[in-house]
Amino acid sequence: MKLDDYIAFGVFFGFGFWFLLLPNSVIRFYTWFQKGRVQMPKTFGVRLVGALWIVLMSVVMIFSKR
Numbered sequence: 345m346k347l348d349d350y351i352a353f354g355v356f357f358g359f360g361f362w363f364l365l366l367p368n369s370v371i372r373f374y375t376w377f378q379k380g381r382v383q384m385p386k387t388f389g390v391r392l393v394g395a396l397w398i399v400l401m402s403v404v405m406i407f408s409k410r
Contacts, residue, residue: 345409356401363394 362372367390375384384390 349405349408353401353405357359357398360394363390363397365393367391382406402404 367387370390371384371387374382
């Protein structure tokens with residue numbers, strides 16, 4: 345694996361970590377981004393998506409070893 349693979353993993357992991365640890369910040373950002381046109385899920389839903397994203401990125405990283 346190359347260094348850029350680990351950097352990409354870190355960036356995507358950070359994205360999932362943001363969802364997991366700061367769900368209210370994510371909800372505020374997307375409410376602002378969509379101008380309130382979409383109904384956002386509760387914080388539990390955002391945390392769940394963050395956790396699933398981290399698991400998905402970890403599985404991809406483990407199975408993508410060349």
